[in-house]
Amino acid sequence: MIELKNVSKTYFSKANGSDTGAVHALKNADLYIPKGTIHGVIGLSGAGKSTLIRCVNLLERPTEGSVTVNGQEMTRLNAQELNRARHRIGMIFQHFNLLTTRNVFDNIALPLELMGRSKKAIRERVLPLLELVGLSDKTHQFPAQLSGGQKQRVAIARALASEPAVLLCDEATSALDPQTTGSILELLRDINHTLGITILLITHEMEVVKSICHRVSLISDGELVEDAVVGDFFTSPRTQLGREFLNDFLQLAPPKELVNRLQENPGDATHPIVRLTFSGDAVSTPLISQLARECGVDVSILQAKVESIQERTLGLMIAELLGTPEQTQQAMHFLESHQLQIEVLGHVQRDD
Ligand SMILES: Nc1ncnc2c1ncn2[C@@H]1O[C@H](COP(=O)(O)OP(=O)(O)O)[C@@H](O)[C@H]1O
Ligand SMILES: [Mg+2]
Known part of the structure; x- marks a missing residue:
């Protein structure tokens, strides 16, 4: 599960040593995502989606508010506890973030190496993951030899290596063509279904929300302005922005x-x-x-x-x-x- 209570994030940027002002990227966000569900957050570019998702695993530390993941209040953990808590939170990104000098196997093995697992334990974990994401025949290939969809499959396997209970997806299909997007979403749905992993997924595409999410929140200018089951959001959005997303999606x-x-x-x-x-x-x-x-x-x-x-x-x-x-x-x-x-x-x- 994931719970955000009154979470705000303000960036104080500095250019040439002088303050250029505060950016209120996230404002008093409340969000509850029960275990085993897929929750989407949709919004325009710059709305604060990445900030929101990065506050969940504390890649960004909230300016205020509490973040609870798998029952642990993240903002109160010390560095070592935080590191351990992050093993239970996988993350994937728009541009995959693979290490180009490591082959497929070694990319997936990386988090396990960092956790100090033995060679044997690593093999026993990585091989079934390769199978799960359908890349058993690419074990020794390097990222440059893979398509975008295959790279995202490697990233998903890597994110699952430490057996997370939660998977965060930051625009995970935005760099992929529609057909590949479909197959990655199918894989995520499968992972949610068979492993019971809670998924928080952010996107600017209604199609992604429609095809995989149970619930969806709409973010606008740092604020969560709607939170509904997907069927309700698509049939009766409550805000003007929600209606605009819907009309764009329906192209009517x-x-x-x-x-x-x-x-x-x-x-x-x-x-x-x-x-x-x-x-x-x-x-x-x-x-x-x-x-x-x-x-x-x-x-x-x-x-x-x-x-x-x-x-x-x-x-x-x-x-x-x-x-x-x-x-x-x-x-x-x-x-x-x-x-x-x-x-x-x-x-x-x-x-x-
Ligand atoms: N590290 C940062 N420093 C200063 N401003 C930032 C930083 N990261 C994001 N922002 C600003 O915060 C706002 C939200 O950004 P972001 O969370 O990346 O939005 P999205 O992912 O929805 O496009 C934007 O105005 C962006 O410019
Ligand atoms: Mg973003």
């Missing part, structure tokens, strides 16, 4: 020609263009035909998409509501009463 923006025609204010001869988000029961109900029947409007669907996230289904649609002002008003009430989220993007002139 109105077509450009339409945007150019959109007017802010309704006029006598205009129709509303709406973005509808359906989740839960609303997805399986024939709401659009009911809408047409009950309110007398015609619905012209401009774009639509259905996504499955965990056990939840999310539907999105951009549509034009064609009717008199009274009919379209009634249609909006109808949709709202069926728990759809409606956003009026603007109004367009009738074509007729």
Whole structure:
């Protein structure tokens, strides 16, 4: 498990010996990640994701707050205790951080050598790890001979060498192509499932959150602004930034020609263009035909998409509501009463 309570981190940078000001990279962060779960933290570049994850194993010492990992309060440990606690916390990075002069076996063996393990014990630990990450045939290769995905597999095996209970992943798939990303995420899911390792993963990609995380937090400008199970975050983000991440992920923006025609204010001869988000029961109900029947409007669907996230289904649609002002008003009430989220993007002139 991992628990952060009221954790803040302020960097005091100095340039040419003079203070250039304080950077409040993390502000009063509270986070609880139960044993055996996969928790994602998503945010834009510079939001404080790396700072947050580095505070967990004290690569960065928090300015204030407490960090508990596997039941131990990390900020209170002396150097030797901290070193021992870190054996139970593995970490992988965007750029793999392998030693180029060591082959695959020796990279994975490194933490065990530092722990003073015997040659025999090291062999007995490294060989099954090579198998676990699917690199048994690359034992004697050097990092330069491996693809990005293979390098990250070596880094994962190295991170697991000291039998950690927790694995920290700092943008671990951000340097990989989508297909390789998929196979690394599958490996992480497998490790979580078979070894019960708790995973904290930070990313700027919704796809990563969708495919592997149980829960997700959103970080914005050093603050954790949302914390939800993944199905809820994808169906009803609570913040504007959350909605922006979701819209980017779904890529459901109105077509450009339409945007150019959109007017802010309704006029006598205009129709509303709406973005509808359906989740839960609303997805399986024939709401659009009911809408047409009950309110007398015609619905012209401009774009639509259905996504499955965990056990939840999310539907999105951009549509034009064609009717008199009274009919379209009634249609909006109808949709709202069926728990759809409606956003009026603007109004367009009738074509007729
Ligand atoms: N060692 C450091 N010294 C000073 N400022 C830093 C340091 N590390 C990060 N920062 C600043 O803290 C903020 C958060 O950075 P970071 O945690 O790396 O964000 P992310 O990983 O989300 O891109 C940024 O404004 C960054 O410039
Ligand atoms: Mg970062």
